[in-house]
Each structure stands twice: as C-alpha cells, then as structure tokens.
Amino acid sequence: MTEHVRIALEEGVLRLTLARADKKNALTQAMYAALGNALARAETDSSVRAVLLEADGDAFTAGNDLGDFAAVAAGKLAREDMTTHLFLDALATARKPIVAAVQGLAVGIGVTMLLHCDLVFVADDAKLSTPFVNLALVPEAASSALLQARIGYARAYAMFALGEPIDGRTAASIGLANAALPATEVRTKALAAARLLATKPMGALQATKQLMRDGAAIAALMAKESEIFGARLKSPETAEALRAFAERRPPDFSKFSG
Numbered sequence: 001m002t003e004h005v006r007i008a009l010e011e012g013v014l015r016l017t018l019a020r021a022d023k024k025n026a027l028t029q030a031m032y033a034a035l036g037n038a039l040a041r042a043e044t045d046s047s048v049r050a051v052l053l054e055a056d057g058d059a060f061t062a063g064n065d066l067g068d069f070a071a072v073a074a075g076k077l078a079r080e081d082m083t084t085h086l087f088l089d090a091l092a093t094a095r096k097p098i099v100a101a102v103q104g105l106a107v108g109i110g111v112t113m114l115l116h117c118d119l120v121f122v123a124d125d126a127k128l129s130t131p132f133v134n135l136a137l138v139p140e141a142a143s144s145a146l147l148q149a150r151i152g153y154a155r156a157y158a159m160f161a162l163g164e165p166i167d168g169r170t171a172a173s174i175g176l177a178n179a180a181l182p183a184t185e186v187r188t189k190a191l192a193a194a195r196l197l198a199t200k201p202m203g204a205l206q207a208t209k210q211l212m213r214d215g216a217a218i219a220a221l222m223a224k225e226s227e228i229f230g231a232r233l234k235s236p237e238t239a240e241a242l243r244a245f246a247e248r249r250p251p252d253f254s255k256f257s258g
Contacts, residue, residue, distance in 0.1 A: 003030035006056075007038050012049035012198035013191065014042050021057025024105055026065040029083045036086030039094055049198035051094070053117065054101040054187050060126070063108030069135070069233060070242050084109075085226065088141050091116035092218045095206040097197045101190035102126050102168070103183045111159075112141035114176065115150060118209065119197075121190045122168035123183035128176070131163035135245075136237035136253070138228050142221045151176055 004020040016038055018025040042048040055061060068082065091098070091113060100114050103123040111128045114120050122128070130147070132139050139147070139160055148156035151174045158164045172180040181189055197205065232238055237256050244251035 003034045004028065005031050005034040005038070007034075009047060011195055012047065013194040014038065014045075014048045014051045015191075016051065016053050018053075018055035018061055021055075021059070023065075024059040024062035025055045025057060026062045027109065028065050029068060032087045033083040036083065036088075036090045039087070039090035042096060043090075043094065048096065049202055050194040051096060051098045052101065052190060052194040053098065053113070054190065055103070057104070059104035060102040060106040061110040062105050063110050066135075066242065066245065069137075069238070070246070084140075087113075088222060089219075092142065092222060093215060095209060096202070097194075097205055097209065099190050099194040099197065101187045102128070102177070103186050105129075108132065109141060111176075112139065112143040112147070115141065115143055115146040119190070119193050120171075120177040121186050121193070122171050122177040122180050123186050124168045124180045125183060126168035126171070126180075127165045128168070128171055129163060129165035130159045133161050134163045134241065134251075136235060136241045137232045138225060140222070140225050140229055142218045142225065144225060145221055146218075150174075 004018065006015075006017040006019045008015045008017075016035060018027075018031070020026065020028075020031070039051065042051055064084070094116070097119070098117045099119045099121070100117040101121050102110075102114065103126055106114070106122075106126060106128045108130060111130050130139065130143065138144070147159065155174060159166070166174075166176075168177065168180040171177040179189070237253055240253060240256070241251045
C-alpha cells in the first residue's frame with residue numbers, strides 16, 4: 001500500500017487500486033503522486049503489459065479532495081506544489097493499454113481520467129459527473145476537448161456547465177464506457193479484459209494507441225487548462241463556491257461579473 005493506493009502486478013496486469021473507501025476514494029496529493037509514479041514506471045517495465053484502474057468500496061472516486069482546492073484558494077498551498085500533474089501527465093503519455101472499472105460515484109477527475117483509458121467498464125447504477133463549473137472551475141485532463149469528442153458538444157456542455165450526472169447505462173450507450181454491468185461484476189470483467197490485452201502483441205497495441213491519440217495536442221491542451229484552472233482556484237467565485245460547500249448552503253455568484 002502506498003498512500004491509499006494499492007499496487008500489485010499479476011499476470012502482466014498492473015492493478016492500481018484506490019483504497020481510501022472511507023472518504024469515497026477522494027484523491028489526495030499523495031495519491032496523485034503514487035498513481036503517476038506507478039504509471040510512469042509501468043512504461044519502462046517490460047513485465048507490465050496492461051494497467052487496471054479500480055477502487056475499493058462503493059465509489060470509484062469522489063474526485064479531488066476539496067481540502068486541497070481550499071488550501072490553494074487560501075494561499076496555504078502553492079499551485080505548483082500540487083502533484084495532480086504527475087498523474088495527468090502519465091495518463092496523457094501512456095503507451096500501454098489502460099482499463100478502468102467504475103462503480104458508484106465518479107466525480108470530476110473520476111470521469112476525466114476515463115477519457116485516457118482504452119477500455120472502460122461501469123456499473124449500471126454508477127453516477128458520473130463533472131461539476132467543475134459548480135466550483136467555479138474549468139475542465140482538466142484535456143477533457144474540454146476529449147469529452148465532447150467522445151459524447152458530443154451538447155452532452156459534454158451539460159455535464160460541465162450544469163453538472164448533470166449520468167448513470168452507467170447512459171455512459172455506455174453514448175460511448176463514454178464500453179459496457180455497463182451489475183456492480184458486482186464490474187471489476188471481474190475489467191480484470192479479464194486487462195488480462196486479455198496482456199496477451200496481445202505489445203508493439204502492435206502501443207503503435208495502435210499512438211495512432212489513435214495525438215499526444216502533443218493533448219499535452220498542449222492540458223497545459224492551457226492547467227493555467228486557467230490555477231487562476232480560477234484563486235478567484236472570488238471559487239472562494240464563494242468552497243465556502244458554500246463547507247457551510248452546506250447554495251453558493252451566491254450574483255455579486256461576481258466574471
């Protein structure tokens with residue numbers, strides 16, 4: 001176990017398991033670093049032929065730990081000291097196949113990371129949401145382009161701007177996931193898929209993935225999103241959103257002009 005991330009290599013599959021179930025697997029800076037470092041090592045480890053992202057408990061992940069956002073907004077944590085980029089950069093540049101198993105809540109980065117996975121299996125009743133605008137933030141992980149490329153502008157805008165969640169069945173029907181299954185079967189199905197990928201010719205798999213993904217464009221968009229995201233974290237609107245969340249009240253953005 002490394003900082004609430006369990007790491008195991010089995011039959012060529014590197015299993016990265018989010019193990020902070022008591023907090024709905026909300027991602028801390030230590031967890032981002034652990035995930036990013038594991039993915040980076042996987043790229044140079046010939047014994048790793050596929051990666052599986054999964055989670056313990058009844059949620060995939062509730063997204064970023066909001067305590068980190070509040071710390072940046074309050075000036076207690078420098079944006080450049082956050083380790084989120086280690087995970088995002090590793091996802092963007094990964095050449096080996098990545099499979100995801102999603103149950104329960106998948107919020108924010110819990111959805112946007114799926115856009116970098118090659119096979120995604122979700123529970124029928126999973127709830128996927130990207131409520132960045134609700135926190136006065138912007139999309140990340142190149143999702144501002146990748147999500148609309150996957151599901152269309154109208155659906156992507158609704159997920160971002162309205163914060164509208166979709167269930168697992170819908171995610172599969174619109175192409176955000178490969179299949180929706182009963183929650184008890186998701187991790188088993190995803191592991192079987194990862195093991196199958198591990199038997200395929202690795203050179204062909206990597207070449208196919210590189211042809212299908214423009215790594216340079218993804219990296220450039222991530223950098224642009226990150227710059228705007230960082231500025232938004234220090235904005236009065238985000239401060240109000242975080243205060244409202246902590247005080248369990250609706251935010252009031254009427255006094256801000258943008």
